[in-house]
Every structure is written in C-alpha cells, then in structure tokens.
Amino acid sequence: MAHYRSVGQIPPKRHTQFRTDDGALHREELMGEEGFSSDSSLLYHLGVPSGIVASEIWDLPDHATTANHPLKPRHLKLPQLFADADPAATDLVTGRRLVLGNGDVRIAYTVGSAPSPLYRNAIGDECVFIESGSGVVETVFGVLAFRTGDYVIIPRATTHRWVPDASTGAVKAYAIESNSHVAPPKRYLSRYGQLLEHAPYCERDLHGPTEPLLVDGTDVEVLVKHRGSGPNGIVGSRMTYDTHPFDVVGWDGCLYPYTFNVSDYEPITGRVHQPPPVHQVFEGHNFVICNFVPRKVDYHPLAIPVPYFHSNVDSDEVMFYVDGDYEARKGSGIAVGSISLHPGGYAHGPQPSAIEASLGVEAFDELAVMVDTFRPLELGEGGLAAEDDAYAWSWAGRRLDS
Numbered sequence: 001m002a003h004y005r006s007v008g009q010i011p012p013k014r015h016t017q018f019r020t021d022d023g024a025l026h027r028e029e030l031m032g033e034e035g036f037s038s039d040s041s042l043l044y045h046l047g048v049p050s051g052i053v054a055s056e057i058w059d060l061p062d063h064a065t066t067a068n069h070p071l072k073p074r075h076l077k078l079p080q081l082f083a084d085a086d087p088a089a090t091d092l093v094t095g096r097r098l099v100l101g102n103g104d105v106r107i108a109y110t111v112g113s114a115p116s117p118l119y120r121n122a123i124g125d126e127c128v129f130i131e132s133g134s135g136v137v138e139t140v141f142g143v144l145a146f147r148t149g150d151y152v153i154i155p156r157a158t159t160h161r162w163v164p165d166a167s168t169g170a171v172k173a174y175a176i177e178s179n180s181h182v183a184p185p186k187r188y189l190s191r192y193g194q195l196l197e198h199a200p201y202c203e204r205d206l207h208g209p210t211e212p213l214l215v216d217g218t219d220v221e222v223l224v225k226h227r228g229s230g231p232n233g234i235v236g237s238r239m240t241y242d243t244h245p246f247d248v249v250g251w252d253g254c255l256y257p258y259t260f261n262v263s264d265y266e267p268i269t270g271r272v273h274q275p276p277p278v279h280q281v282f283e284g285h286n287f288v289i290c291n292f293v294p295r296k297v298d299y300h301p302l303a304i305p306v307p308y309f310h311s312n313v314d315s316d317e318v319m320f321y322v323d324g325d326y327e328a329r330k331g332s333g334i335a336v337g338s339i340s341l342h343p344g345g346y347a348h349g350p351q352p353s354a355i356e357a358s359l360g361v362e363a364f365d366e367l368a369v370m371v372d373t374f375r376p377l378e379l380g381e382g383g384l385a386a387e388d389d390a391y392a393w394s395w396a397g398r399r400l401d402s
Helices: 079-082 350-358 381-385
Strands: 005-008 027-032 040-045 052-057 074-077 097-101 106-110 120-121 126-132 137-140 143-145 152-155 159-162 171-178 218-227 234-243 248-253 256-260 278-285 287-292 314-324 338-342 366-373
Touching: 040 097, 052 338, 074 079, 074 381, 079 106, 097 338, 097 381, 106 366, 137 234, 143 152, 143 256, 152 278, 218 314, 234 278
Parallel strands: 120 218
Antiparallel strands: 005 248, 027 040, 040 248, 052 234, 074 338, 097 106, 106 171, 126 152, 126 171, 137 143, 137 159, 152 256, 218 234, 278 287, 287 366, 314 338, 314 366
C-alpha cells in the first residue's frame, strides 16, 4: 500500500529529536515490512512501545483443520454457527470460528456486538469483510469507522480493537487472516505504486485514520497471535504493557490500516462472460480475493451470462454469498450467508437449471466475496459444524442424449 499519509504531530526531519511541551523525547518506532525493505511508517509514542511487564499463554480458539478428503465440493451454512449465541457476549476477535484454512490463509466468521480485547496479529495482515453492522476499529494509528460492505485491512502487528455500534445490530464479520501481506493486485499499480486508470478502484476510495487516538492506562493487556508449535503453527500470548499502546501523537508513511467499501468497486464487464480475475480486489501470498458485485452482464446476443463449467486446476475456490440473488447457484440450496468450496481437481459451474434461466438476463443483483487459494484448503471446526451434506450431489443428472 504505497499511498503516503501523515497524521498528527511529526517532526520536520525523521530520526531526529522530537520533544513534548515539557521537554521529554518522544519514542520513535519504525514499523516496516520485509526487513525494512518495503513499506513502512514512523510512529511517535509518549511511552516505550516495548515496555511489557508480563507475558502469559493465551489459549486460542480451535485452529485445528481436517483435510477435504475424500475430495468433494462443500456448502457451509455460516448463519447456523451463531444461531444460538448471544451477540452481546461475543466479540470480533475471540468469537471467531475457523471455517477453512491452510498454510497461507485462514477464513473465520463471527457475529457479535461486544467490544473486543486489544489484539495484534503478528502472523500476517488481516482483511475483514463486514457482512453487516457498523462501528469503529481503534488502532495504534488512530480510529477507523467501518460499515456494511467494508473491507477492513489491518497490517501485520497492528495493535487494535473492534468496537461495534450496538444500535445498528450485531456485526457479522468474515475474517481473512493471511500469513503474508494483503495489497491491491500488482497489475492495477504503476511501478511506483499508484493505482492505474484501468483499476476498478482508486486512492479516493481508501479511507485511513485521520487523527491520533490517545488513551491513558497502565498494565494494559494485548492478545497476540503469533508463530509457534500450535495447530497450523499458530499460538497465542497475553502480553501486559506498562503503558497503553494507544499513545501515538503522530505518524507518517505508507503502512497503516484502511477501509474500502465494496460499493466503490467498479465492475468490469464484456460482450461474453468474463473470467474471475476481472473481479479481483486484493491479493496475498498464494491467494487472491475477488468480489462479484451488482453489474450489467454479457451483451453478446447469444451470451450465456452465468459462468461456464471450469476446472481451476491450481486453486481451491471459496465463495461467500453476501447479498442478492446468485444466479449460478439456483437450485443448490445456496443462500445469503452460505459458503461454497470448490476444490482444485474438481470441475464445477452453474446448477443445470440456472443456465437456461439466465439467457436474456441483462443484469445480476448479487454480492459475493471469493477467495482462491493455491494450496488446498482444509476445514476448521466451524466449517465442519456448518456443512450441508447434500450439496456435493446437486449437479447429478443424466446425459442430455440419454
């Protein structure tokens, strides 16, 4: 994310003395990626950012996974995971239930309205899609407001907490946790990092913090997810800080959290059906994120608007159905809040009845978030609990000439 921002108070020259009104030096922290060879930001603290007084084990929610074996497509009904839960007792960090995952990315889901603990993911960036609800994310960089349809991008090791607005109902959040960084696709960017004219969104659509967030406090707990010997190499620690991490008076750079609302994505269409890469919005190491938004569809006189059957031989495909009427899945039991998993090694496509039904349709009113991974996905405990066992057989039928 190479779009420079400056927030709050900073000195005219980096790595020089910067004092408070009473003469004390601010503590400068360089937060940088890839061994300080990529994007970074400079943060100016009132306290010591490394000042911990205790560290204990944080027992994470279940991160174990089960292989998709024997191989088959899956339909996961996410709403049933929280059908009996109390949203007021669930937060958007500790309440996550792991749905799918591999060594590059994990997909979790939660529904809650309680403020979360302070949290830091030291494994990779998080891209959290807000299915519904609103609130703020308080971060060491400042406050981000979020609303329905937002992607909330939180860089690795950013201390933050989620504070839902209970007046708008429980927040439904689809968390894509990466083991790498998440950024716009390289083909959308100039060699210097500007979003190009053919990109489906631009810098005006990205919203970062606008002012510092200063909070006093001592003996402040932060939950940290980091690498270790736990399931899928993930463990947790509960670190207690001498002073509150939200003590940054200013920062500048190209690394910070931001939001992007899916309604600002400009879809790319054509005379005949366009392949999934035209719907891409972000990418990480060994996975991509796409969104299918309301749009006009193929306008060739003989066009078939729903996708053709396809074998994405290098990827597993995960589709999260957010809103609208998803034409290709009619007759399969897919509904809002569903996930479909179509693994590599399996040809998939529209339900047979959906093909004829789509002929002559001029627009699709649908919203879905897709994650394609280049390593096989396994099922987490949430995925196993939400499965519709009948989905795999929903294409079965006889040959047209039989």
